Structure formats: C-alpha cells, structure tokens
Amino acid sequence: MSMTVERPTEQQAGSNGAKAREPGVPLPLVPNLGRTVRVVGPVVNVDTSQLPHPKNQRGELGKALFNWYHNTVSKDPLTRVSAPNHFADRRHFLTNITNRAPKGQVNPQRVAVSDPAAMTRHIKRVAHYMGADICRIARAHPAFLYAGNRYIQDGATEDEYASLGPAELARRFPYIVVITTAWDYEKLQAHRHHIGDASYHISQMKANLILKSVEGYIRELGYTALRGVSNPQGAGLAAGVGELGRNGLVISEKFGPRIHMPDPIMTDLPLLPDEPIDIGVNEFCQICRKCAITCPTNSITFEDKVVYNGIEKFKIKWETCYRLRPYVADHWGSCLTCVTVCPYTKPNVWWRTLTVKTLSACPVPARPALVRALKWVDDKFWGVVRQKRVRWMGYDSGIKPGEKACTIAGCTAAHENAGASAKVEGNIGYYAPLKENTNRFVKRDV
C-alpha cells in the first residue's frame, strides 16, 4: 500500500481545474486510506472554489440551484433554525454564530505534552464529554488538504498560515482531529421528510459547536488549531472513522454512514494518529448497490470503482445529487436516501456490533458469501427502501407531501389550513417515488 508518487506536473493540474501550488515538491509516502480508497496516481489538491457550494454561490450551477441557495426561506420552522441558508433571520442559525466568531489567541503558557498517547486519550475524552460520537486522529498528508486557500462556506477561517502550501502545512501541523456526531436513527427512517432533516441538521449544528469548542480548547492548551484546511473525508478515512462506500460517504463502524464530519481541526498538538479500519465495506459495496438502486437522481454508480484525481474509489455524480434540491425544497431539505437504505445504517446495538465484528473478522475471500447473506437479511427485514411511518413533534411522515393535516390525538386547536382530524392510518410512511422523474435531473442542461 505504500508507494511514492511525484507531485503532478502543471498540465495535469490544469486538466482538473485546480491549481498545484508547489510543482516539483515530492510527496511523502502515499497515505494509507484503508481498503476502500487507494491513491494510485498524482493527486491534485482541490481548490476550495471548485467545491459544490462555492460553485453554486457564484451561480455556476444554474438559476434554480442559485435561487434555492440564496433566496429560499424554508416553510418549515425547524429547518429555518437548523439548516444553512434557509432561515428567515440568520441570527437564529447557531452555526452562523459559532463559525463566524472571531478566533481566540493561542495561550502563551503552553501545556507540556510528555506523552502523546495520554494527550490523544485526553482529546478523545474531551470530544466525547462534549457529546461527540466518534473522535479519531489522522496523520496529516498534503493530499487531504485544500490547495492553499481555506474553505469558507460556513464562516471565517482566515489565519496567518494561509500563505503556506499543503506540504508545508502538513509538516508543521502533522495531526488532524476528526470529530463526528451521529444522526438520530429513528428520525432518519423518515428520510425525504422534515423529520429526517431534523435528524441530519440538528446533529450537524451540534458537531459544529463541539468542533468550535475543541478548537478553542486546543488553543487554550497552547497549540495552534486550524479550520477549513483539510478535506474531512480524506482525514476521516486515514483516521479510521470509517471506510468509503458506494454512496460516496464514510461508513463508520458503529453508526454506518449516518454521521456528520464537519470541517476537522488541524493542529500541532502532539498526538498519536489512528489507523484506517476494515469493516468489510469494500466487499459489501461491490455487491449491495441498494443506494444506487434507490437514489432518486441516479447519482450513485452501479459500476465499479474509478480513478479520479489519482484516487481509486466509488465516484458519485455530485452535481445531479445537488441539483435535486430546489425541486423538492417545499417538502424536505436533504434527501438522505442513500444513508437510510444502507445496510450499515442500523441502531448501535449488540446485534449490529456482532455483525460488523463478524464481517471484519471474516477472511476476505469468504466475505462475498457472507455479504450476500447479510444483504438478503437486510432486504427481507428492513426492505429495499425504508417506508416506516414516523411521528415526531407535529410532524407525521404518513401525511402526503404537500398536504396539511393535524393527526395528533387529543389536539383541540382549530386549524385553519390543516384538516384537523384527517384520517391517516397504517404504519407506512409516505415515500415520494422520484425515480421516474429522474431524467430531468440527469439530462437537463443548465
């Protein structure tokens, strides 16, 4: 797995639309990203201006998506306080406050770290104490880092190291702390619904608050903490948060793909990096394809891995995935179907632990048979797509999208717009079938 590659030459860099900041500087050993992702060629550092949200902010992805991003106030009050950019009042969105706050000074009285292993245990304990679900450390590698600039989508991330290139940053700040929070499993069952959105957005806000707090704490310890420098997935794979699945998401051991990995912290605090894990995602995703089958926009490939930007992985078509959003914004914010149907998305309980442990202990040649058996169990008991009816707060996924009804027993309020006692029976949630409308998202030109 370890091999040496040279930095890309200028013409290779140009073909990807990203800039190689330091041509001619050789990369160190190729990072170990586990079994699902292999670095096979020269990697061009991604320019943050080429990421989906910045492209959309400039209007490069078409009017519909631009207007959805900039000018849409959500109809759902909970989305208005928890989702980026769809608030009626931006002061109601906590992440705006945490991520745009000025940064504190590094404490000049540095806490001496004699044993990096003890400090690693401490930082992980701190993150879990604040409510994180997974905290692991990656050894920084220039290939994870953005090309020189900072990712500023969610806030102000300028710092005095902005002029350093990826190689120099990885040398001076050799560790990346990846902190994740898991989405609520029960609420996620109502994906393509505001209940699923709540599961997604609220844990995202929490993760941003935890990261802000841990970032401040590392400065209090007397060390530098940089944000907006590293690709969370690269760092997450190297840290062993999970393995990259067919759906383009990092699939974790305890929670599957239902995790948030907001902008990780790059630091010079002496730590002990973790290793990538093997939970059988490589074999599972070769066989399963549940996410590809159910994706409403056909953005997930049915084919094998491809080499993109020097990295062999399952490549999703992010543009078609993203382009769905303005058309469904009245009914939900985030689709989340590929996460909900993933067989790794299960409650974090003993039978899940047992299954994942069995899968990772199983020798690789015997895994396909085990995976086929597990997929059969998953299809049989959880279904090809989740259609469970979820009721939470005033929401009810049993009500058809676009219709309003109050289905709460005992509610005596007079509802003007909603059918006060609309009869909705059964335990099957409304699942908007979008597959037949797929072509408009795939073929349409902007």
Added chain:
Amino acid sequence: MSKVALRLGPITLPWLGKPADDPYWDFFLHTPPHDVQNSAVDLVRKAPEGAINPAQEEIHSPEINARHIKELAVFLGAKLVGIAALDPTAPDTPEGYPFAIVNVVRAEHDPRETPGIGGQVPVQNGLYVTFVLSAYIRELGFRATAKRPADGVRLAAAAGLGTVDAQGRLVTPQYGAKVYVADIVFTDLPLAPDRSSRG
C-alpha cells in the same frame, strides 16, 4: 416487547471502562480560559437575538404544544424539561412572558466551581438547547427569549423537576444534584404548565 429486547445497547459494567490516567483532565475542568474567545459558551451567550417571525405558524392546543417543545428539547440534549407558569404580579417576572421553559442537563461537576472549558461543558450543552429552542419559538412567530435569571433553580422546582436543597441547588429524582439548570426560555407560546412537585 420483543422489539425492546432487540434494542438493548451494549452491556456496560460500572466498574469497567474507568477513564485511564488522564493528567490533563484537571486543566480541562479547572483552568479558566486565557482568552474568552476560545470559549464557545461565551460566544453563544453573547449572540444577538433574532427577530420574531411576523408570519405566525399554526399551532396545536397548549398540552400538545408543551409536549412538542419537550420532545424538541430532549432531542437537543436536555435531560429534563419542565414548564412553569409565571406569576405576572411577581416583581422580577419579565413582562409579556406567561411561561418559562426550564431545561436541565447533566453536570458531573458543578459549573460554578469549575471555570475551565471542560467545567463549562454543561453550560455549553444547556446553551445549545436554549438557543435553538428559543430561536425555534421565535420562528413559529411567538415571543421567546433565553435569559439567566437569579431564580432559575426556583423556576425548575416550580416546573416540577425537583426540589431545592440548602445550598440552593436543584435536586432531581432522576440525577440527584448532578444537574445544571440551563438558561430559562421565557415565552408567550401557549403551553400547558407542569405541576410543581410540591403541589
């Protein structure tokens, strides 16, 4: 019942899984931040309050509203939630807010005695709940403000969450005194108040 049995989490034995030797934990709990901007608590508390949405959402009856607000607070991380009706004649009651939503989070260490970033984690967790909850109510089109009154513990007792001990701490049946009463969300959203544990 079978479903409940299937959902049992991992078995944890209380004498196992004790934290390994951690020489930095004391610093985490007790050393106040050198620069307050490194504290997330400070920046969330100082954040300005947003405007009340002029388009009021359709709401349910007060009992149902109270249930929904509690469901949201618990989802945000509150361990106990209670609603107290405020006495409009009392001198320190903020005007125009008939109800107080009291959120209680776990606190292994009393934040008043542990000024470090770690010691303030219960405050951070509490602020997360009260910030989002009050913003949500304002987005519903009702008045809501998260404040830190002197009598927060008394309001928690009035909301039926526990009793006040001699040191002025809230003692709850579920978690004892290892709790922290978060900022109080004052609101005029129609809610059904909880009965005080004494009444």
